[in-house]
Amino acid sequence: MGSVKRRRGASSLVLLCALATVTAPGLAAGTAYAAPASPAAPLPEPGSKSLEQVRKDIEELYRQAGTATDAYNLAEAxxxxxxxxxxxxxxxxxxxxxxxxxxxxxxxxxxxxxxxxxxxxxxxxxxxxxxxxxxxxxxxxxxxxxxxxxxxxxxxxxxxxxxxxxxxxxxxxxxxxxxxxxxxxxxxxxxxxKIKAAEELESKLEAEEKARLIQLEQEAQYRAQTAWLSSGAMKDVNGKATDAGKRAVQFATAQMGKPYRWGAVGPDSYDCSGLTSQAWRAAGRGIPRTSQEQLRLLPKVELKDMRPGDLIIYFDDASHVGMYVGDGAMVHAPRPGRNITLAGAGSMPIKAVVRPDA
CATH class of the missing domain: 1.10.287 (Helix Hairpins)
Structure with missing residues (x-):
């Protein structure tokens, strides 16, 4: 019983930290990403590349791995x-x-x-x-x-x-x-x-550089979220979740803190579309397994009509998906080496919004 309470406490802490990241001080809930604090002085560049370029290289490798994961999951289905x-x-x-x-x-x-x-x-x-x-x-x-x-x-x-x-x-x-x-x-x-190449790049960094790398990721997400919100994207978004949407969101957010693993559909780990498909399955609706098939087969909705439970498809190749939870935030399984977390809905390039319970 004690271990259950500790796990619940840890989950609550993760949720509070994530919400603090999604909401900027002094602004309405979900209106911006909180900017990560900058270090006192920049760290030296690893090798011949800047740490920011290394971050971009790692991010691109993981995104390509995500595309291949989608292809793998589709072939498996x-x-x-x-x-x-x-x-x-x-x-x-x-x-x-x-x-x-x-x-x-x-x-x-x-x-x-x-x-x-x-x-x-x-x-x-x-x-x-x-x-x-x-x-x-x-x-x-x-x-x-x-x-x-x-x-x-x-x-x-x-x-x-x-x-x-x-x-x-x-x-x-x-x-x-x-x-x-x-x-x-x-x-x-x-x-x-792709994962091996990304891990090799990251393994060459010192401990301080790895910490700075995480901060650079957060800063990039903050900039993207802030720009998205500044465009007025959330101006008219006030949709209410259906009962099924609420159940899907509850399932997805309950998985926060669990690790990303490609091809996984739970219960201990998930990839991005594994999380969304299982969340809607728990809500009583079967949806396609992959983000690309979710985009292809589920009804699309306008961004202004987005409501909690809807799925946000990211990147031109539809290689990533998250679930909108309200207040400008979404829950997703980011990539290998990261855990399921809340993030700004506009922290990555949005391709489309689809609705499992249209």
């Missing part, structure tokens, strides 16, 4: 869908084969019955009958028998056609499955390469 479809087709094939066996047994029974009647076809037996009533009764049975035979043969033909179609579809699904596997491997390699 498609692979899962194709695998499930292949299993479904396999079940249809089994059922089709069982149906063909049943139909063949019925055809065999009819053949055996004809053999037992002396091998004469029903029409011939009917023509040789001397009883008019038997003749009329037999004529009716003959018509019924002919229709049943015709129906049986038609059903057998349809079932065989279905089996052929299932086989062709399964072959195409296997081909797509393999293509997705190759995409996953390619994307995984790109992700690992």
């Amino acid at each position: 498609e692979t899962k869908a194709q695998s499930e479809k292949i299993v479904e087709i396999a079940n249809l094939v089994v059922a089709g084969k069982e149906r063909i066996t049943t139909l063949k047994n019925r055809a065999g029974a009819a053949a055996r019955a004809q053999y037992r009647s002396g091998g004469l076809p029903p029409g011939a037996q009917l023509a040789l009958s001397e009883d008019p009533n038997q003749f009329l009764d037999g004529a009716d049975r003959l018509r019924q028998g002919e229709k049943a035979t015709s129906d049986l043969l038609s059903e057998l033909d349809r079932t065989q056609t279905d089996l052929q179609r299932y086989a062709e579809e399964a072959g195409q699904r296997w081909k797509t499955l393999e293509e997705n596997r190759v995409k996953q491997e390619t994307s995984k390699k790109q992700i690992e390469e």
